[in-house]
Amino acid sequence: xxxxxxxxxLEYTRRWSLRAWxxxxxxxxxxxxxxxxxxxxxxxxxNIVWQGFTTKYYLKVLHNDTLxxxxxxxxxxxxxxxxxxxxxxxxxxxMLWRFRFPWKSAIEGTMALPIVVPEICFGVAMLIFFxxxxxxxxxxxxxxxxxxxxxHVTFCFPFVTMVVRSRLASFNREQExxxxxxxxxxWQAFRDVLLPHMKPGLVAGALLAFTLSLDDFVITxxxxxxxxxxxxxxVYSMVRFSVTPExxxxxxxxxxxxxxxxxxxxxxxxxMTENSGKGHS
Amino acid sequence: MQDWGTQKRVFAAIxxxxxxxLFTFFVIPLAVLWAYSFGRxxxxxxxxxxxxxxxxxxxxxxLYIAIFGKSVAVAALTTFICLIVGFPVAIxxxxxxxxxxxxxxxxxxLPFWTNLLIRTYALMTVLRGEGYANQSLGWLWNxxxxxxxxxGLQPLGAWEPLHLLYNNFAVVLGxxxxxxxxxxxxxxxxxxxLDRSLIEASLDLGAGHLRTLLTIVAPLAAPGIIxxxxxxxxxxxxxxxxxxxxxxxxxxxxxxxxxxxxxxxNDWPFGSALSFILMYATFIMIAWQxxxxxxxxxxxx
Numbered sequence: 001x002x003x004x005x006x007x008x009x010l011e012y013t014r015r016w017s018l019r020a021w022x023x024x025x026x027x028x029x030x031x032x033x034x035x036x037x038x039x040x041x042x043x044x045x046x047n048i049v050w051q052g053f054t055t056k057y058y059l060k061v062l063h064n065d066t067l068x069x070x071x072x073x074x075x076x077x078x079x080x081x082x083x084x085x086x087x088x089x090x091x092x093x094x095m096l097w098r099f100r101f102p103w104k105s106a107i108e109g110t111m112a113l114p115i116v117v118p119e120i121c122f123g124v125a126m127l128i129f130f131x132x133x134x135x136x137x138x139x140x141x142x143x144x145x146x147x148x149x150x151x152h153v154t155f156c157f158p159f160v161t162m163v164v165r166s167r168l169a170s171f172n173r174e175q176e177x178x179x180x181x182x183x184x185x186x187w188q189a190f191r192d193v194l195l196p197h198m199k200p201g202l203v204a205g206a207l208l209a210f211t212l213s214l215d216d217f218v219i220t221x222x223x224x225x226x227x228x229x230x231x232x233x234x235v236y237s238m239v240r241f242s243v244t245p246e247x248x249x250x251x252x253x254x255x256x257x258x259x260x261x262x263x264x265x266x267x268x269x270x271x272m273t274e275n276s277g278k279g280h281s
Numbered sequence: 282m283q284d285w286g287t288q289k290r291v292f293a294a295i296x297x298x299x300x301x302x303l304f305t306f307f308v309i310p311l312a313v314l315w316a317y318s319f320g321r322x323x324x325x326x327x328x329x330x331x332x333x334x335x336x337x338x339x340x341x342x343x344l345y346i347a348i349f350g351k352s353v354a355v356a357a358l359t360t361f362i363c364l365i366v367g368f369p370v371a372i373x374x375x376x377x378x379x380x381x382x383x384x385x386x387x388x389x390x391l392p393f394w395t396n397l398l399i400r401t402y403a404l405m406t407v408l409r410g411e412g413y414a415n416q417s418l419g420w421l422w423n424x425x426x427x428x429x430x431x432x433g434l435q436p437l438g439a440w441e442p443l444h445l446l447y448n449n450f451a452v453v454l455g456x457x458x459x460x461x462x463x464x465x466x467x468x469x470x471x472x473x474x475l476d477r478s479l480i481e482a483s484l485d486l487g488a489g490h491l492r493t494l495l496t497i498v499a500p501l502a503a504p505g506i507i508x509x510x511x512x513x514x515x516x517x518x519x520x521x522x523x524x525x526x527x528x529x530x531x532x533x534x535x536x537x538x539x540x541x542x543x544x545x546x547n548d549w550p551f552g553s554a555l556s557f558i559l560m561y562a563t564f565i566m567i568a569w570q571x572x573x574x575x576x577x578x579x580x581x582x
Binding site for chain 2: 018019021022025026028029030031032033035036039087088089091092094095098099100101107110111113114116117118119120121122124125126127128129132150151153154157161186211214215217218222232235236239240243247248251254255258259262
C-alpha cells in the first residue's frame with residue numbers, strides 16, 4: 001500500500017482492495033477455528049469471556065472413556081481403510097493407465113462414481129446392503145469395525161486411483177522397457193522402476209484416504225451398529241445440543257492432528273519430488 | 282497403452298481386486314437401493330419389492346417438491362456466494378508473487394483438510410446467542426450507546442442478541458464456509474493457465490479492469506468456473522450435517538428428509554426413492570458440465 005513503485009496493471013495482488021478481500025476471506029475461514037482453539041483453554045464453563053488459562057478440559061477429555069474408545073475406533077478404521085484403499089487404488093490406477101480392455105470406459109466411469117454420488121445416498125445404500133446380507137452386528141473388536149471400514153474403502157480408493165493415475169501420466173515407459181531389456185522380470189520392473197515413480201502419488205493418496213476416512217460422518221452414521229461409535233459420531237452427539245469446553249478441547253486435538261499429518265505429508269512429498277527430479281537429470 | 286490380451290495374467294492380477302470390490306460394495310448396494318425404491322413396507326422390517334411407483338408418486342407431492350425446491354435454491358445461493366467471494370481470491374492467488382502463492386493456496390486448502398463436523402461446530406460457537414458474533418455486535422452497540430450519551434443524546438436500548446443460529450441464514454453461511462475451497466481451487470487452476478498477454482492487450486487497448494474481467498477473463502476461465510460451480514453445487518445440494526446442526530425446523534434439506542425415512546420414520550422404500558431422485562439430480566449436473574466442456578472445446582477448435 002505504501003510502496004513507492006507504481007502498481008503494474010496485472011499486479012492485482014498489490015491493490016489494497018483485493019488484499020482486503022483476501023484478508024477478510026481468510027478471517028472468515030480461520031477466525032471461528034482459532035476462537036474455538038483459544039477458548040478450549042478458557043477456565044470458564046460458559047465459555048464466553050476469557051477467565052484464565054487452564055488445561056483441565058484436556059484432562060477431562062483424556063479421561064472420558066467413551067470418547068477415547070471412539071477415537072481409537074476411528075484411527076483403527078482410518079488405518080485399515082487407508083492400507084486397503086492404497087492397494088486397490090494403486091492397482092486400479094495402473095490398470096487404467098496401462099491397459100486397453102473391453103468395457104473400459106464403463107468401468108472407469110463407475111470408478112469415478114463414489115467420488116460424486118452424494119454421501120447420504122451411498123450411506124443409506126450401505127445401510128440397506130448390510131441389513132440385507134445380514135452382516136453380524138456383535139463381532140468382537142477390530143472385526144466389529146468391518147462394515148464401516150468396507151464403506152470407507154469404497155469411497156476412498158477412487159480418490160487414491162485419481163491421484164496415482166495423474167502421477168503415472170508423467171512416467172516414461174522407456175525406463176520400464178529398458179529394465180526389461182536388461183533382464184528384469186515383470187515384477188522386478190514394477191517394484192524397482194514403476195513403484196518408486198509412483199511413490200509421491202501413493203503418499204498423497206494415502207494422506208487423502210486417511211483424512212477422508214477420519215473426517216467422514218454421514219456414511220459412518222448409517223453403517224455403524226449400535227455398539228460401534230466412531231469419533232465423529234461421538235462428537236456429533238456431543239455437539240448436537242450443547243457447546244461445551246470439552247468439545248472445544250476435542251476439536252483442537254483433532255485439528256492439531258490433521259495439521260501435523262498434512263505438514264508431514266507435504267514435507268515428504270516435496271522431498272520425494274525433489275529427489276526424483278535429481279534422479280532424472 | 283497396451284491391449285489386455287497381450288498380458289492376460291498381469292492384467293488379471295491387478296484388475297480383479299479393484300473391479301470385484303467396486304462391484305460388490307458399490308454397484309450392488311446401489312442396485313439394492315434402487316430396487317427398494319420400487320418396494321413397499323409390509324410389516325415392521327419386511328419390504329416387498331413389488332415394482333410400484335408409489336414412492337416416486339409420493340415424492341412429487343407438494344410437500345416434497347417444496348423441500349426439493351428449497352434444497353436447490355439453498356445450494357444455488359451457496360454456489361453463487363462462493364463464486365462472488367472466491368473469484369477475487371482466485372485472481373489474487375493467480376497474480377500473487379511466487380513467494381506468496383504456495384502459502385495462499387495452503388491457506389485456502391487447510392480448512393478443507395479439517396474435519397467438517399469441527400468446522401460446523403466452530404460456526405455454532407460463533408453464531409449462537411452468546412457467541413462471538415453476538416458479543417462483538419453487543420460490544421459495538423454499547424459503544425455507540427455510550428457515544429450517544431457523550432454527545433448528549435438518548436442512550437440506545439439494551440442489546441438484544443440476534444438469532445443467528447438455527448435458521449436459513451446459518452445454513453447458507455455454513456455451506457459457504459464449508460464449500461469455499463471447492464470453488465477457489467478450480468477457479469485458480471483455470472486462471473493460472475490463462476495467457477496474460479490477452480489481459481494486457483485488452484487493458485492496453487483501453488478497456489477497463491471490470492470490462493476486461495467480464496469480456497476477456499470470464500469467458501477464458503469458463504471451464505474453471507463451470508467445474509467450480511458443479512463441484513460446489515453437488516455437495517451443497519446433498520448436504521446433511523450443515524442443515525442438521527445449523528438449521529432450524531424450517532431449514533430441512535433433502536438429505537435430512539432422506540435420513541428421517543431411514544431412522545425415525547422407518548420408511549426405507551420412500552427414502553430410497555428420494556435418494557435416487559437426489560442422485561439423478563447430481564448426474565444431470567455432471568452431464569451438463571460435460572456437455573458444456575465439450576461445447577467449449579469445439580468452439581476453441
